[in-house]
Amino acid sequence: MGNLIGDSGPNTMPCGKPVAVAHYFTEKSWIEGSALQQLADMAHMPGMLSIAGFPDLHPGKYGPVGMAALSTRLYPQLIGTDIGCGMSLFELDLPLRKFRIEKAADALRQLETPAFGQMDSDAMENARSLVAKADTLGTIGGGNHFCEIQAVGELLCPEASLHLDKQKTYLLVHSGSRNLGAIVFADTLAGNASLDEGLDPASDAGIAWLTRHDLCVDWAALNRQIIAERAAAVLRTEVRLIADVPHNLVRAGAEGHVHYKGAAAVTAGVIAPIAGSRASLSYVVEPLAGAAISHWAISHGAGRKYDRRNMHGRTGNTRSERESLLRNAWGGVAICDDRRLAVEEAAGAYKSAAQVVEDLAGHGLIRPLAAMKPLVTYKKVDIDHDEAKRDKGRERRQERRRKRG
């Protein structure tokens, strides 16, 4: 069970009932003070019943990232813009022995273009039916989003072989509802004088947000499926979904709504990915019955150590530094044409997923199944740059033809 704080003083509700703020991490996980303060401040929100902080806790705009909170009222700002964001893990029908890093990296560069109108699949049809405008469907987006081909680094318990195979390759997709969730949140901010007291889930405003929230959650899950299908198509293989775990959403329960912000909303018996940084190990874990205490939430990744602004100047100052940002210790590569994004998303900006997993296991929330190595990470392609390169190649070929006569 987490270390409970706030049984008196500022964390006591006006009615006198204390709001439990549980920490599911140890002192080994360094947590920024402002994130702890944001977590403690949530105890003052009307209707708040229980708050859980995880080892990847870090500060966010309207509240901390890496938390789960049970409340009788709805707080859209705790979920933020990327409603439905999550991680999906797929098994690729591509044996590790046949896998070629450079070839796969080249193929994945095609993922930047929108999939809208370019592919047929059940997931695509379902997602299209949810919203009239779906032009970003099948695209990964920016920030910490990615699509990564992985291999098993180590199986951490005998049962792991029921789920994962060292001879196979896997695909981890981290993406969300793209511009759809951003529109829903902007509308919600504009349509409500204040969200400070939260929304009554039974009110018109509460129902309006919940309805659009549910649509974003479904759309985001389909978006991840479509991204995986597109990746499989360019890699000339197939994908099989192993687990789809959202980490930015609310879930209705008997006592209220659980708000998951950068905390994976897991299900008993379904395995879940915990992402490392793009040049460090990720993990696959099995949620245990003990996760009921944390509202069936666990960490979804390593968590940031430095915020984006803080990263500029720390690395990427020389050509060789920039090149090393796109390589990892296992011979893997990252595709990121955006220099600023590469710096902001450098492995050094993140804490260790291994420590996150250790803390969660220590609190009885999970059992680690496997450590996963990054082989090819797709982040961002500069389409214009790619086109310019193609144009240049065409010019050169024409020039050669002219010379030959």
Place this chain on the structure above:
DNA sequence: ATGTCC
């Protein structure tokens, strides 16, 4: 996070 803020 966001076809992003200048």
